[in-house]
Amino acid sequence: MLSGGLVGSRWLDNTDLTFEYEVADYIITLTKKKQVCLFDTVMRLASTTGFGGYGMNEYSALRSYAAAARKQLAGDALTVENIIAGYRTGSDGSIIPTSLPEKALTKYFSSRSRKLRLADYIFRNSGDDMFCFVGIDDSTPQISIQTNEINYITSLLGANGSLFTGTDELAMMCFSRLTTDRLGTLSVSTEYFGGAENQAADSFDVDSLAVCLEKHYDGMRLVRADDTGADLHVLVLTRPVTDNNAVNSQKLINAYKKYSADGKPVAIIDISGDPATLANRLIGSGADLGYVFGYSSWNTAANSIGISLSNAACRLAHLKYGEADTDENRAGFVRSVVFSFCKDIGYKHGAKSALDSYISSLGGNTLNYYSIVTPAVERNINAVFEKAMTASGGFCARITKALEKSSLIAENMRKTAFPKVTLTGFRLPWYRTFEAAFDITVS
Template sequence: MFSFKVFLAAVLIVCMLTGLSNTPFLKVSALDEGGRDYNGVKVAYIPIDNRPVNLDRVKYLASSVGIELLMPEEDLFRTALDNMTPNSNGTTYGDRQALVDWLESVEEDCDYFVLSLDQLLSGGLVTSRWFSNTDLTLEYEIADYIISLSERKTVILFDTIMRLASTVNYQGYQITEYNQLRAYGSQPRTALTGSSLTVENIIAGYRYGENGEIITTVLDDSKIEKYLASRARKLRLIDYILDNTLEDIDFCYIGVDDSSNGINIQTNEINYIRSKIGTRGACFAATDELGLMGITRVVSLIYGGTDVKVTYYGGAEDNLADMYDFETLRTNVTTHINTLNCSISQDAELQVLVFTNGNHQTAASQLVAQAKSNLQNQIPTIIIDPTHGSGNFSLEKALIQSDIELLMLLSYSNWNTAGNAMGIALANGIGRYLYLKNSPSVTQESHEGFIKAMTFSYLKDISYKLYKFPISNPNASGTGSYKQLLGKINSSRLIAGLSPYATTSHGGVSCSDYRYPWNRDFEMTFDINVSETWDNIYKPGDVTGDGKINVTDYILIRLHILGITQIEGQALAAADVAQNGKIDALDYIAVRLHILGITLIEW
């Protein structure tokens, strides 16, 4: 980096001589005002299980916002489906007591805790749907530790309302049982209200329809007994936690797992928990994004929340989000945002663009055009596609075919359910925004974490899930391929700061070891390698990337400012010598002074 003090002095001289009035907007460190640099703040994280969405994505997010994420060994929270090797203790689920022991070992070192109750009380999401024991001695002992921890530390909890169906490929259950149990759970039950809305009344009503009749099913009674006992166990445990933590916990996320529209077996559970949790938590359609939400909730506690502008494209924002939700798309987006200590405002700097199941082609074109305009005007932008790539992937096609630099967006997702997609995108995007806006220093490690988070979303959400490119041939070509998206990623800059706005290039991304950690194609992951972010051929002033600063670089910057030619891709970061987020007279003056030997741009 060149000497900025010398550069500014020289610019002032040149400005006086030439009549230029441009002055750079310099960043003032919060440390100068007695603030704290929160880079490296420690967060203890217990995931719901070891799937990539709860493990890899959370690691990348934490890194992108300057958090040091502390986690136990994967063997302690791993789930093993049928025909998979058990954990070292011989079980197919997390080691609950070992996890508590680990928490006790890191408690003094940690500032914040983001904890999955499904993992700590049941060994993971899958077994939270399977365990049906009525002796809850161990569970209550663990709950008591969590309760006491919340009195001493900042604790964010996340849990789920048991989904309508079972887990495929666990304990012999297959898609037949999944469909049968989902159909059984979807049948309407009597809606309880007022003093009748109690845990025991909810459990007593599980077997009965809205008119008091026993609900019939093709399932044998033993499977129904186990299913209902698992629901009862889970409801009693969250009731105990809420009874004893609401005065001390920061927040409790309750995700409604795999739901449906209309009154069903979950409805009374939802209403009961909502009546109890008040403002200390939220109960909404969500599950696999909740670990990410918890991490960004920590970021919002550190830096404060922000206003967010949300714009919908397609006209279907007031329809049901998807078949797994029980509220509208707008309601679920708003809830996700509010739980991150953020509010919706039309005047906000941060913009969220949401694709909906409406006029796909027109909506996709409009959304991408707005995103492009936002980036040109230095407006931080998040894109969400909660439609599962509907309209023949019209949004993704428009995004890929545009000249938008993919890493200039703060986040993107279309993964799995509508709730998952919005939670992944909002947690990553809002977290990164708060960090870039407020942190007195933005680290290279955070840039690398951000690049990994975005690369994972683009390749898994688009190349793998939508376009179904096989992991056996990651070098295949074509629209939406890993190769195509990596090419766009590797020619993209990223936002490096927001106070003031600044961008940077990176040294390149490569991916390897595409694999299935759960032996099923839904859970694909891969390794991401980011070359040294600052170790790039494009250095400040070297627009051509030839390793030197000469008159060609000066001319290119002048022509760009005049609109005769356009500097694109990573070369833009090299042209922004003053690092003020734009290409202007300050930049070509700096290059000119360097060429004349008056000041030196140092690398």
């Protein structure tokens, strides 16, 4: 990771980059000895809520300001200095009005400049021996302060990198890219359910859903194939344009049943905005869930795409190219599947609401409740979390039961018994409820 993805690099504003350039030089020297996959981000429109004094009001004001169109640069005019010089001005060259204090703007521009200069340095000097994933974090479909940065970095990457909207999934995609580079390529087919594939992926993306998915495929070196010849079948539930989400969910489940009956691995990506519908119907379908090699409905469309594809591609490449499938390998894959379902549905669409209510009742801010934390408060919060996640009849109990009745696909695509899993160690390590952690014991 070049310089922090989700929080730190949005806040660092130093102008002396001597140390950072030394780190970049070190990374470049590693490419002479090892295969290197680097990831970084185009800085998001606004900084993290709950961090550095930023609440939702500050976040919204800064995001609105950054989303205003800037003059677009091209050719010889597309330079680092010209991009930075245009941060304050709109597409007509006039100063963009804002109520944000000058101190906040100066810090924001310094953070953007730092990330852009560092990306410029390493991507211009890295040569052909390093593959780079660059994620656009918290973006917008229209021209914004990010657009010139995106175009400039894209021109530097060429064939040695992939730039697309999404950040949470970048490290996982690095692992997937390294895995397929080492073992061999995989082919994929795609089916959409819902009809929104040619619309903007979501309000945080710069591309349509279909383009976003294709960019993830390209970055992971996944080869397109037809329905009959693909190694991996990617099923995408979109926002409902045709029919409704329940109908579209059932169509996806029917497709999954067909592939699983034929022994074909599947990656499921749910960006419908109502993922509990598909997940609950999938549990109740009676289908063997062992062929779900990847699942995600996490956060943005791009996040869900990258997480599901990465898990599926790593496992499938491992099985297809004949590496020894050890107990450790199988347990790791089991954890990835269980974590995806329980985090995305059991937590985000279940336990999180209980935690939000409890923390708010203590006077805490769910975006950052560190100010109320004592050892006793933390124990109580974790206890509320555990109770919500392990409730009899709750989603996590039902999905683990459904998985334990399913197969675990091992070497040579052989069916084995899915192991028993236990969830423990519930915690909120960053003192906010947006994301959570828990341990998964595999028997």
